Amino acid sequence: MRQRHPATASSEHLVIVGNGMAGHRLVEALLARPERPARITVIGAETAPAYNRILLSPLLAGEMEREALTLRDAEWYAKQGIELVLGERVETIERSARRLTTDAGRELDYDRLVLVTGSHPARPPVLGLELPGVHVFRDLHDADALARAAEQGSNAVVIGGGLLGLEAAEGLRKRGMQVSLLQRDDRLMNRQLDLTAARLLENELRGRGLDIHTDAQLERLEADANGLVCAAHLAGGTRLAADCVVVAIGIVPHTALARTAGLEVNRGVVVDEWLTTSDPAIHALGECCEHRGNLYGLVEPIWRQVEVVAERLCRPNAEGVPGYVEKPTATKLKVSGVSLYAFGPTEAEPGGHEVLSYRDPQQGDYRRLLLRDGRLEGAVLYGDTASGPWYFEQALAGRDLTACRPALLLGAADAQLLLDDALNESPQRPAKEAA
Numbered sequence: 451m452r453q454r455h456p457a458t459a460s461s462e463h464l465v466i467v468g469n470g471m472a473g474h475r476l477v478e479a480l481l482a483r484p485e486r487p488a489r490i491t492v493i494g495a496e497t498a499p500a501y502n503r504i505l506l507s508p509l510l511a512g513e514m515e516r517e518a519l520t521l522r523d524a525e526w527y528a529k530q531g532i533e534l535v536l537g538e539r540v541e542t543i544e545r546s547a548r549r550l551t552t553d554a555g556r557e558l559d560y561d562r563l564v565l566v567t568g569s570h571p572a573r574p575p576v577l578g579l580e581l582p583g584v585h586v587f588r589d590l591h592d593a594d595a596l597a598r599a600a601e602q603g604s605n606a607v608v609i610g611g612g613l614l615g616l617e618a619a620e621g622l623r624k625r626g627m628q629v630s631l632l633q634r635d636d637r638l639m640n641r642q643l644d645l646t647a648a649r650l651l652e653n654e655l656r657g658r659g660l661d662i663h664t665d666a667q668l669e670r671l672e673a674d675a676n677g678l679v680c681a682a683h684l685a686g687g688t689r690l691a692a693d694c695v696v697v698a699i700g701i702v703p704h705t706a707l708a709r710t711a712g713l714e715v716n717r718g719v720v721v722d723e724w725l726t727t728s729d730p731a732i733h734a735l736g737e738c739c740e741h742r743g744n745l746y747g748l749v750e751p752i753w754r755q756v757e758v759v760a761e762r763l764c765r766p767n768a769e770g771v772p773g774y775v776e777k778p779t780a781t782k783l784k785v786s787g788v789s790l791y792a793f794g795p796t797e798a799e800p801g802g803h804e805v806l807s808y809r810d811p812q813q814g815d816y817r818r819l820l821l822r823d824g825r826l827e828g829a830v831l832y833g834d835t836a837s838g839p840w841y842f843e844q845a846l847a848g849r850d851l852t853a854c855r856p857a858l859l860l861g862a863a864d865a866q867l868l869l870d871d872a873l874n875e876s877p878q879r880p881a882k883e884a885a
């Protein structure tokens with residue numbers, strides 16, 4: 451039986467559609483607030499309770515056990531008095547009646563609704579993509595299917611040289627497969643890395659045995675006599691044997707539910723700074739939403755969205771509560787033995803950016819900083835990435851780093867010393883000596 455929590459202030463029924471990373475984080479954020487809605491129902495299409503999707507990569511690589519991914523189990527939800535419905539997909543939302551229906555025929559009334567339906571992998575329009583043996587890498591089932599494919603086959607082709615493609619490729623390689631990776635661009639992780647860092651990464655991965663094809667144009671996938679995928683054909687005539695193909699070229703927000711409910715949808719479900727959709731009773735956040743033209747693929751901004759929505763749901767009439775504001779995000783790659791940290795633009799704007807770079811081929815270290823008027827706008831660190839978060843903090847704060855410019859490439863500790871010295875010498879500072 452569902453327990454009611456004595457500290458709840460609102461008698462509203464809140465329904466959360468999606469028990470993924472954002473949906474679960476929202477539950478935790480609501481539970482931390484005394485004014486949370488009295489009744490909360492969570493409906494998730496996956497059969498497993500919320501898990502850490504980020505850790506699917508180390509799971510695939512065999513570096514982690516399945517159990518370590520679970521965020522909270524169904525028992526925990528029950529103890530919190532939250533109704534958790536798993537393995538059911540919400541199919542329709544009747545907004546005028548504030549009622550939704552799942553694919554199992556369950557009907558549920560709501561007062562307020564949150565859509566956290568995430569996204570699904572994008573699929574390129576390539577002949578043969580529907581063949582058995584072609585996979586995506588999004589959820590636990592995909593990770594299981596890939597692990598099984600690695601047991602049975604020996605050759606894999608991964609389409610996509612971004613974060614996800616690289617993590618999938620390394621995972622399969624660690625499971626003993628011969629892996630070819632296809633990247634359409636001239637470099638790996640082209641959105642995050644400049645050419646030098648991308649080449650360092652490429653050399654490291656090639657050294658481990660990955661067969662990397664940049665500037666690769668996939669033309670079609672070939673089926674064997676049993677109708678299973680057996681090869682990938684590239685423009686130029688290259689044929690790569692493939693018992694298993696993984697498509698990792700990007701993500702597309704899950705918007706079908708919102709669209710059929712008549713909500714405003716562009717590439718994602720359109721929301722304002724309160725993550726409210728075109729219907730004031732419905733919020734959307736995470737990878738399914740679109741805010742000021744932006745879509746999301748990393749959890750850092752989503753965590754900030756969660757706080758805004760939790761606050762809004764618990765204190766809808768509170769004034770002065772800040773809405774969601776876009777901020778830059780830093781990227782890390784989860785391939786063990788490769789340390790990489792990047793944020794901001796990868797290419798210097800001619801006449802706009804000053805470029806500082808440092809390279810130690812022996813240690814395998816590389817740093818490249820993009821500055822505009824003494825302020826950091828972008829950075830790529832490969833090898834020793836310890837100072838990455840410090841650089842990112844300086845960029846977010848828009849701090850003028852002119853005073854520590856000579857030590858900037860040496861890393862956080864040296865640069866901060868110079869900054870502190872400059873600050874102590876500054877006449878504007880309330881000098882302790884003068885007091």
Ligand SMILES: Cc1cc2nc3c(=O)[nH]c(=O)nc-3n(C[C@H](O)[C@H](O)[C@H](O)COP(=O)(O)OP(=O)(O)OC[C@H]3O[C@@H](n4cnc5c(N)ncnc54)[C@H](O)[C@@H]3O)c2cc1C
Nearest residue numbers: 468470471472495503504539540567568736737747748749
């Ligand atoms: C392998 C992998 C590695 C990643 N690594 C990183 C990383 O290192 N760093 C990082 O920041 N991000 C990473 N990400 C991205 C991160 O996992 C996502 O940004 C995050 O999970 C988004 O959360 P979400 O709740 O919006 O979507 P999801 O976590 O996808 O959750 C959405 C949930 O909603 C369910 N759903 C959809 N439609 C319905 C419906 N109609 N009814 C009911 N339920 C529905 C889905 O089944 C799903 O369970 C990675 C992703 C993957 C796949």
